[in-house]
Amino acid sequence: MRKEEFHKYDKIAKEYAEAISEVAEFERSRIKERISEGVQKAKERGAYKANGGKPKESPEETLNKAKNAKIVRYLRKGGYSLREVAKLTTASPTTVKKVRTIALELGKL
Secondary structure, three states: OOOHHHHHHHHHHHHHHHHHHHHHHHHHHHHHHHHHHHHHOOOHHOOOOOOOOOOOOOHHHHEEEEHHHHHHHHHHHOOOOOHHHOOOOOOOHHHHHHHHHHHHHHOOO
């Protein structure tokens, strides 16, 4: 094949790729529309919940869990850092901090 023929096929391939790209882009926008319509309908009938539909736990319920009650006991004793309490109770430092914040708000510490 000569160089001119390659150039001709190259242009055709480029136009073909652009056409396929536009079709794919259009199809993707249609998919997004259908998804958002479905989510909207689910929200209207109350089936779409942000937290999976679980009821939110009250602060008292959080502190009454066995592991969290153990954390509160160690925090009341004093002398332990958050990380030490986390190791003693096999909880994460984030959980210990959350429990401490709730306990302080409720006046349990």
